[in-house]
Amino acid sequence: MLDGRMLPASVLSKQIGKPEKEIYYHLDQIKRTGQLVIHQAECSDCGHLFKWRIKVQKPSRCPQCKGTHIEQPWFSVALKER
Numbered sequence: 001m002l003d004g005r006m007l008p009a010s011v012l013s014k015q016i017g018k019p020e021k022e023i024y025y026h027l028d029q030i031k032r033t034g035q036l037v038i039h040q041a042e043c044s045d046c047g048h049l050f051k052w053r054i055k056v057q058k059p060s061r062c063p064q065c066k067g068t069h070i071e072q073p074w075f076s077v078a079l080k081e082r
């Protein structure tokens with residue numbers, strides 16, 4: 001599903017047909033294998049980068065400028081070399 005592509009969780013949710021909550025659960029599983037590539041959420045106003053954590057699924061407000069124009073994080077999976 002994620003092979004070589006970067007997708008936000010909301011799109012994955014629609015394409016797979018499962019709730020975002022479940023998507024995040026799976027992403028966390030992949031993260032444990034060290035293969036998850038995260039394009040961090042970014043504030044469109046000041047460029048502040050959010051560190052992605054499973055608990056903070058969707059940052060809604062920038063801690064730096066208090067802006068609410070947050071780009072959601074995108075995810076991809078780094079394939080292990082065989």
Ligand SMILES: [Zn+2]
Pocket residue numbers: 043044045046047048062063064065066067
């Ligand atoms: Zn900001």
